[in-house]
Amino acid sequence: MKLTTFGAAQTVTGSMHLIEHNGHKLLLDCGTFQGRREESYHVNLNFPFNPAELDAMILSHAHIDHSGNIPNLTKQGFTGPIYATNATMDLADIMLRDSGHIQENDIKYLNKKRRKQGQRSLEPLYTQKDALLAMPQFRSLWYQEQKEVIPGVKAQLVEAGHILGSAAIVLDYEDEAGNQKRLWYSGDIGRFDVPILRDPVLPFDAHTVMMECTYGDKPHEDMEDSYEEFVDAIKRTVSRGGKIIVPAFAIGRTQNLTYFLSDAIENGDIPDIPVVVDSPLAVNASDLYRKHTECFDDETWQFIAEHRMQGLDFHNVIYTRSVDESKALNDWNEPMIIISASGMAEAGRVLHHLKNNIEDGRNTIMIISWQAPDTLGRKLADRERKVRIFGEEYFRKAEVVTIGGLSAHAGQTLLVDYALSSQDTLEKLILVHGEERAATALTEKLAAYPDLPVPVYAGKGQVFEL
């Protein structure tokens, strides 16, 4: 079997890995690369292989950096099945259409700039319609259901504990010498004891582990310490009479946060202030979180029972869909928490809330997840004083709070456990989905285990014979 790491290779976004076995081709994830607009457009547009030659694809989870380029893949000739869990399939449906909408808007912006420079206009990467057209190719799998996805390769999806429906992809096959082998691709690794979801399953009997290492350099702060920081920041802001703006990924982070906040309000840890989820995508995703009860862990069922809820309906959370409702939030002159997408503050309604609130020292901007270089979110997390929003310069007076411990990604300690858990059978350890600093730190940490193969920090287009 041949594996080529084409995306999230020595970077975090754009996950995409090609498997070739007995003349057949299988793609693991097909995410969009995120960075500077024009560069991203070209990276995403041109696949390093012919999409028409692929036999099948498997999607680990619905986040756009793993799924976002699927409509472009099908548009460019891929006609095979796309395997994913039921919840991932539903989430991908709303996620990809939303992404199509963003692509259509992005290209308008880019073309305006290009026209000024006398360059020709570009087509969007894909449209909402292209996203819709990709959906019939999806085939759902249950967790642990085995399926021969290409001849000689049996795949199963295993709980990753990262977002609703998220999975690691496990491939069983025979190598050239006729030995039974297992490749375990982590997708994004979640954490133990996060709200709503079950814990991630660690690899077993794997010969190759290809794993993410986003937080390879950071042992996460204790969830409880982070929770305290989170509560303190809210209390501080409320006492100033300010608003808390949280750029959050519509899927996963938003639902975890609403769970946390509802719990904190119920317990009296924070004042009973409105929690607004202002992102149509996040609102739709929240509906899917309520629908896919098969993904809930035992604690969530207990929470639902204790609070006599029908499902995950938090009574103090306000969901806004329309633009008018969103705009009206600006006139509310009272403390509130606004959770809005996008998670890296690159697009979406959160930009309006940032623009309206960033120059008021009473307010707080709360950064709760990893921010890609060159994004507005990264600039805010780095506490830059002057930032550009919609082309205008703003002088930041709002407080910035970064809370690492609430991340949906595994920290260093769990990543070490993940690498070690197949120690007896492991022949190759491949690190993807992480910046160099993170991969180096994790590699140093793993050097304490001499029996473990030395990790390879996979480059773009690097080939592995497995």
Ligand SMILES: [Zn+2]
């Ligand atoms: Zn993810």
